[in-house]
Amino acid sequence: MTHPVVVMGVSGSGKSTVGAALAQRLRVPFADADDLHPEANIAKMARGEALDDHDRYPWLEQVGLWLADHLDGGVMSCSALRRTYRDQLRSLADGVEFVLLHGSREVIERRQASRPGHFMPASLLSSQFSTLEPLAPDEHGVVLDVDQSIDAVVQAYVDQRER
Template identity: 50%
Template sequence: MDIGIHPTVVVMGVSGSGKTTVGGILANQLGVPFADADDFHTPELKAKMAAGRPLTDSDRWPWLARLADWLRGEPEGAVLACSALRHSYRDVLRTASDKLCFLHLAGSAEVVTVRVGHRLNHYMPASLVDSQYATLEPLGPDEFGMAIDFTLPPEQIVEQFLKEVEPR
């Protein structure tokens, strides 16, 4: 795989899969800006999730549009940590760059539930993990990217991804 001279990567997966950690390391290695999609949620949506209510598609569309706008504003490349759970959500993000590549951090719900349960000061409760897995659509054959086991050390995930995609 080759993501070209302006790497734009979405590190995707369910909450607790390690998107922010891996995304920060990847952005640093690529020398591009990094953003966490959680920072683009409105206070109302964060409160909704904190109350244990999963987001609906109507909640997500404006958020995804803000994320695509941010990616468009980074023409030299960027890394975005974003759940991007459905193909249709990824379609919105793909409007931002024809070089968009996905790194899906994949693994078991049991591991994620433990991770999310140990988080401090985060609005996403462990009770919503099952709803994230119910929504998740793995990358399809028409989508540019790859899945890597999120239980690997973050540095190893980034190394494996970069070996596979070989950004120039």
């Protein structure tokens, strides 16, 4: 592996689970961007308030710095919902690849229901879907369907990478 990978998508899409499994499969370090949020961001989301760009940019800076430290390979789970957020990450870590975990609202709602106690409440799912900007043709990345097993999602990435 010669570049970092960001596993991205809305809350509940499986970013952390897929990211950890992918990192293990590729034998590279893994980090979860949720662990880099400042306490103020976590508290805001826990109150059911969506983050704004002012909240996100310092957090994305930390994510980008981790990616820059892993240019030879690493996997980060991070929502990276908007193109501008992905551009910020690319500005710090040239060559980063994005893996967009795509699923229907019904699939994501079902996944969210199976993880009680997460700081991101299901009530913010609508804001996540409305914020999500799909990968543009000029962005280095792939889109994978999450309505399958974790192993199948990881294998789909590996298969696309080997083409």
